[in-house]
Amino acid sequence: MVLAFVDLDAGSLTPSATETLTLARELASTRGEPLRAMTFDDSGRHDDAPTAAELTTYGVVRWFRVAHPLLDAYSPELWGAASAQLVRTLAPSAVVASAGDRTTEVMAQTAARLDLPLAANCTTITATASGDEWRLTRVRNGGMLLEDAELVASTALFTVAAGAIEPAPASVVGDLTTETFSPVLDDTLPHARVIERTTRGDGVTLASARVVVSGGRGVGGADGFAPLEELAELVGGAVGCSRVATNNGWRPHRDQVGQTGTKVNPDLYIACGISGATQHWVGCMGAKHILAINTDPDAPLVSRATYAVIGDVGEVVPAVVAEIRRRTPSPLPLPAPGVGADGHDGDRPDL
Amino acid sequence: MRILVCVKRVPASGGAPQLNADGLDVRHLAFTVSPHEECAIEEAVRLVAEHGGSVTVLTVGPVEADEQLRYAISMGADDGVLVDTGTGELDPQATAAVIVDAVGDLETAAGPFDLMFFGNESPDAGHYQVGVRVAVATGRPMVGGVKGIEVDPGLSRVRLRRDVPAGVEVYETPLPAAVAVKEGLNLPRYPSMRGRLRARKASATVVRAAVSAGGLRKVRLRLPEEKQSETVLLGHGAAAAPAVVDVLQELEVL
CATH class of the missing domain: 3.40.50.1220 (TPP-binding domain)
Known part of the structure; x- marks a missing residue:
């Protein structure tokens, strides 16, 4: 099986998760294996149905919700330990995640705990029909260079560079089975955890600005x-x-x-x-x-x-x-903070 | 407190990289540590100035990486250790294993490190995982992407700030811990004349290490296809303003 580590935003697939799922599904289909998904949720409890519907659209047939009271606040070690337990239990041929800060961190924790290789920021991954050899291309030098590489492992771990894959829903979808995976976790494991979060509320962010x-x-x-x-x-x-x-x-x-x-x-x-x-x-x-x-x-x-x-x-x-x-036909109103925050709402005066 | 800073000798990035049959053509390049790692050295030196202790800088690579250790010492680090693994590039599992061995030796000799600093990622290979592998192997918690560090006065805990797309996350972790930092954490100092003189006289410890390869193997480097397009010149000086606004309208950003 190929396991996709899917990052959620308030229960919905993030854009990078749809890219991850698209690539993971291609790998699964090349190898003739099923596609499964692993999710964590630290945004409070949500209705599972919309998430399940989205995962089904992308060809997932079995969904593991990783849940434990110690996982409610993000912790690299606890999430990593939980992810490593699920990967060890399922023994997938590959685990694919997006290359975000958090997903990369959890994948590195998983790789370290299982002593498995991890190829970060891949733009293409080629599965061989069987066996444990993979070919991949990854981003180096911030994007100025590409590296062609080979990866050999019982379970191969990959993160996918943002924007490298055009997301596409599956042409054929099956039935989705949902399961809760409860890892064995211990508070005595030395770990870091998020104790405070502040949200920037001032409109346009650099990363998302048009x-x-x-x-x-x-x-x-x-x-x-x-x-x-x-x-x-x-x-x-x-x-x-x-x-x-x-x-x-x-x-x-x-x-x-x-x-x-x-x-x-x-x-x-x-x-x-x-x-x-x-x-x-x-x-x-x-x-x-x-x-x-x-x-x-x-x-x-x-x-x-x-x-x-x-x-x-x-x-x-x-x-x-x-x-x-x-x-401008009439003077532009003085923009209040947050006006046109999404940068493309089309409600600015036509010039 | 004892702090370890791990640094990597990397080509200074300036112009477009040139490739030859062996990979990156480094004949005309200067070498450096990354901006992330300069911030790591700076932070370690400041923390030790405040809380007492010492800063050890560790690098894995060719003997030429001595230059980067001396730079760190000129910024205020106390001593440097070079693990000579030759000029070949190591995969991240191999690099981490070499660092873990070196850390074990250093801690046996002089006691545990309270903090280990890494750059968030190397600017060349960019594997995003060596620090985490070292942290897990040495039983330490680790947070990456850190741009703010506050050590509690009792030296038992540390608070770490990380920028995320939606805002800021604050982490707390017990010490000893490992941290991967990003540029923006501080403004690194320029080495003083005194620091430079000290660095020149300092002797870094050089040890050799056996390397066992991990599961990821680099085959070759290549340049991505760059979409070549002619630049449209819109004009010179303030007179170009109408042409610029035409373009803004054409792209529908107004």
Whole structure:
């Protein structure tokens, strides 16, 4: 069997879970094995029916809900120990998960506890018809390189790079059996656990924004970000920055786009005064379109961009803001926090 | 408190990587530790300044990784240990096993580490698991993606902050523990002249280790296909503003 570790958000499959399930189902079908799913839930109790319906759509035939009072708050060790117990019990040929922070952590805990190999951030996985040999391609250097690799194990563990797989429901679905798996857990196992969670309530996040307006060295200082903020507000986007801007203390680190910051995938990435070193490029290369504004026509990001303006950010961005306002039939209302928070609600004035 | 920081010698990322028959062409590259690991060293040095103790830096790799140990010492680490495994790349199970052995030797000699720091992931291989394997093998809890650390005054517990897409999670764990940190945890210092001089005189301990391969084997590296497209030049300076707004409308982001 192939076991998919499915991450849920309030009982629903996350987008990355649908990618994981799609790839896991392909592997299962190549090997002629059934697809099973493992879930944890730390968001309180939910109605199982919608989750079961979604899992069925993706071709899952047996669903293991991992449940134990000690698992109600997330703990890498306890979740890892529980996952390792289920994997040991089921002995699947492969376990597939998404490459999120938490799923990766639980997979690494599982791999460590069972001394099994784990290939992280895979873009393709090829199952051999039988046996325990796998071929895979994984992302390296933040996406600048790919690695072809082989994995040999009784149970192979994989995480799937975000966006590598186009999610697709199963063409044929069967009946789903749901089971609760209660692991044997002991509070004396030294473990970390979540004791507090705060939710950012201030609208557009960098990772999900449809437009990101990002500034680098060419912005010149913390004050130079004011026009970028204004532009971001007008397009319902988020403000990002390069590593230079955070290292100089112009912006907080959570705004940093790049290999050691946030990876973004907006429809439009507006790079203001950012030359585009590799560290930054791998953070924004997922954007559909890039507009680079830079004084240097030979900057790497200018050559990689869809559109470019050659000029000083301090002149170009305010001019763009003024032009947007000029084309607006009536003055735009001052955006309250959260207005247009999803960035594509279509209720902004037509220009 | 005794703190161990694990670092990896990696090529400094700047331009596009070049490949040759053996993999990454490193002839013209400088080497460094990752931004995550610089933050790990900085945090360890600050914690020891506050609570007393010592910082040991450990690296697994070629003898040239001595350069990275000296850099850590120039930032304020007390001593360095290099486990010489040659120039070949190790799989994550092998790397973890080598670190676990080295940690065992260091703890037998001078007592247990209260904290072990790792970078969240290496910037080149990016396996996201070596720290967890070491933590599990040495019976320590471990949290990754950490951007804030608060050690309680009794040195028995630690609170860790991790950014998640929806906000922030705070973890609590007993010590000893392991932590994988991310850039943003602090602003690492530049080594002082005094630190550099100390690093030059310091002697890192070099040990050799036998390596047994795990189940993941690299076959080759290759460049991803990059979608090549011509850049459309919208104009120069403020005069380009109307063309920019045309594009914003065309992409329906206004």
